[in-house]
Amino acid sequence: MRIVVAPDSFKGSLDARAVAEAIGEGWRSVRADDDLVLLPQADGGEGTLDAIAASVPGTTFRSAGQVTGPDGRPVAGEWLELPDGTAVVELARSSGIALMERLDPIGATTRGMGETIAAALDAGSTALIIALGGSASTDGGAGALDALAGYRPPAGGVRLLTDVTAPLLGPTGAAATFGPQKGATLSQIAELEDRLTRFAATFDADPASPGAGAAGGTAFGFLAAWQATIHPGAPEIGTLTGLDRQLGCADVLMTGEGAFDQTSTQGKVVGHAFELAQRNSTGVIAIAGRFTTEPPSLDGLLVASISLSVLAGSAEAAMADPHHWLIEAGRKAAETV
Incomplete structure (x- = not known):
């Protein structure tokens, strides 16, 4: 059999x-x-790189050196290179909640994920897959995008993998739904919602897009600034593996x-x-x-x-x-x- x-x-x-x-x-x-x-499979959250590496022949782990962790302390940056030149970056590895010494829903950042992506682009990656899940922050991906100032999306495009369909804003959005998991109080949820609302207003993109609220709104940031596309993680990884x-x-x-x-x-x-x-x-x-x-x-x-x-x-x-x-x-x- x-x-x-x-x-x-x-x-x-x-x-x-x-x-x-x-x-x-x-x-x-x-x-x-x-x-x-x-x-082995994954849905875009923690463990995505390991699952892909175990199932796809010819993949290579690449180091991005020390990057900024979600609470500002340095962490080891790492991404996965696929045989076709695509880079796979897992948010949880550089900006995940498990890396936090103490929860900090207001101050946590995705900057380290952006630094990891920059390293992959510097290495010549032709396309980018970002696995969203396990985020410590609700910054809309602003920290990552700031680290990527001066960079452009790769020619092969950017795919975002997630298992949630939450919009960016509102009662089912990033702050209201996932903020409490990151330690946010009711007043902090309101502050995060206000930040995301002002952040969204700087882009010509729809914050109500399904999945835009993934990873503290990081999906929206890359959807708006880098013309990324959002995909359900499990089917995408199933196809890839x-x-x-x-x-x-x-x-x-x-x-x-x-x-x-x-x-x-x-x-x-x-x-x-x-x-x-x-x-x-x-x-x-x-x-x-x-x-x-x-x-x-x-x-x-x-x-x-x-x-x-x-x-x-x-x-x-x-x-x-x-x-x-x-x-x-x-x-x-x-x-x-």
């Missing part, structure tokens, strides 16, 4: 590559002769994430994988740390759903050793078919 292993990361636990490798190890312990294809192509000749797809809930099928990695499996009539095995809702039957294509928490006896036990329980999940999946 031909098996495609295409999980998202198990957030707070293991990245997508480690998840895929552990599941694959378990599967091979039962069915060693199967053709196993590991294609060859997931759609591989499922055309696969018998079983194994996919999953840390917590499977009612949002999992709404623009996320697992939901996109399910859609591709249905399109190709491929059997599906869903693996998750826990299921708070049952996955859809996929017109009878769902072979099994495997919970690490059930295998381990509790969520705490599963989190204590996720690598072991993912191997067990891969073994159980192989026994199921």
Whole structure:
């Protein structure tokens, strides 16, 4: 059989590559002769570079040197060069909330992401993909654009990857929806909303565009200033890594994430994988740390759903050793078919 292993990361636990490798190890312990294809996935958030590097042959990590972190402290800048000369930059690596020593919703900046992009352009990148997710700031991308003063978009264009459709402004916009996650109080949300409103007024672009509010409005900044285009992250990365192509000749797809809930099928990695499996009539095995809702039957294509928490006896036990329980999940999946 031909098996495609295409999980998202198990957030707070293991990245997508480690998840895929552990599941694959378990599967091979039962069915060693199967053709196993590991294609870790992402939706544009943290872990996007690692997922692409693990799935696309010929990619190269490139250093941008020290860049400005979201709270002003220096961090290591890094981007991914694809074989065709495209640069992939992950906002979370240089301007992500996980890099903050303390949350600072007013002062946090995307400048380091702009410095990373500048390094990629200086190296001759012909196109640019920016993975938006995990942002620490709500600056509309102003910090990044300031770092890019004097630069022009590459000839091959700029694609923005995101899994949200929020506009820039209003009750469902960047400040109101995502500001609290970044530590913003009600008064700070109002201040951020005012800043974004004034920032948007300097451009001839529509702040109501779906996805413009992604990454604290960074999507809007690049949409307006660099004529970037916004794309759903999971489908774009699925295409880039060859997931759609591989499922055309696969018998079983194994996919999953840390917590499977009612949002999992709404623009996320697992939901996109399910859609591709249905399109190709491929059997599906869903693996998750826990299921708070049952996955859809996929017109009878769902072979099994495997919970690490059930295998381990509790969520705490599963989190204590996720690598072991993912191997067990891969073994159980192989026994199921």
